[in-house]
Structure formats: structure tokens, C-alpha cells
Amino acid sequence: SYELTQPPSVSVSPGQAARITCSGDAMPKSFAYWYQQKSGQAPRLIIFQDKKRPSGIPDRFSGSSSGTVATLTISGAQVEDEADYHCYSTDITGDLAVFGGGTRLTV
């Protein structure tokens, strides 16, 4: 099996930067994707292929990847950014698709 590890929770004050990590052994070879899920809603894609942003996603959301860790950064987090954030990737073969356990962001 393959696992992605995220911190269960992150808390920041409004206006501060929030950083959420996702670690997995295959990260150097596989892209990371990030999804935001607000309470009672379906997830929404916010970062794809490590660092690209879909249209309509505010530029305060950014992604990066180095070694075995992918990072989602929200620069100047706002109260409306409170949500669960899920990372997704595949193992080195590309056959195993897996989500991280999710991180609850409190602003």
C-alpha cells in the first residue's frame, strides 16, 4: 500500500500564512493535487500538478513540492479559507491512487 501523510490540523490568525504539508515516498516522481472541502460541501480542486492553479482560484493559494513533501501555502489566510484540505497523488508505478488523511485549517 501507499500512504500520504498530512497534519490533522493547522491553525493561523487571519492574514497569516498557512502551510499544509503532504509527505509520501513517491512524491519526487508523482504530481500532488490539492482539494479544498468546506463544511457540508463537495471538494474543490485548488492546485494541480504540484503548483498550477485552476481558473477562479485566488492567487493566495500556491503549491510547491520538494523531495518527498508537497506543500500547500495560503498566503494571507482569510476566515473564508477555513476548510479541510486534502492532498492526492499516486505511488511510483502510477497504479495506486491515494488521498492524504486531510488537514483541518482553522483561521
Place this chain on the structure above:
Amino acid sequence: QVELVESGGGVVQPGASLRLACEASGFTFSSHGMHWVRQAPGMGLEWVAVVFYDATTKYSADSVKGRFTVSRDNSKNTLYLEMNGLRVEDTGLYYCARDSSGTPFDHWGQGTLVTVSS
């Protein structure tokens, strides 16, 4: 705009079967791979299965292999998930989600709830 609407969820006993459907609109359904992703109450997301655009290539998670079957009818713009031998641990909200040129889950439905309980 892209719209995905799931249906077919319900409350069933262990061992029962259910068939979920996901009706798609607002895009060329036959050009996209489609996934099922589930979420147990209060838990994270779990990928369940994918069917490629041509309906012939399919993969599923080990946790559902041999029990769940993903399929699609491109003439009806509809994705399906046939679930047999349901277990208590299959309880959750089941989402369908679109794949776009290798970017997984770029659009999601609102989900349909499956509850397996005796």
C-alpha cells in the same frame, strides 16, 4: 457549466446490493475519464474506482475489488457504480468526479449517501 448529479444511495443491510448513478451534463462526457470517491462520516476521502473515457479500461481500490464494478453509458452521459456484498465499512458519501487530461477530480458532484447497517 459542468454538472454531475449522483443518485441511488440509501440504507441497506450488510450483504445487500446498490447501484449508484451519476448523470453528467455541460461537457463532452465521452471524452473524459470518470471516478468514484467516497467519504466515511467525519473521515477523509478515499478513491474507489475509475473508468476511462472509452468504458473499457477500469481500475478499482483493493478495498472494493471483486465487490464493486464501475461502468458507464456514454450514450446516456451516465456513470455507474454497482456495489455488491456491502459492508458496514462501505458507509459514506459517494461522489462522482471528472478527470481532465490527467488532472483527476477537476469537477465533483454533491454526492449520494450510502448507509450499511443492520
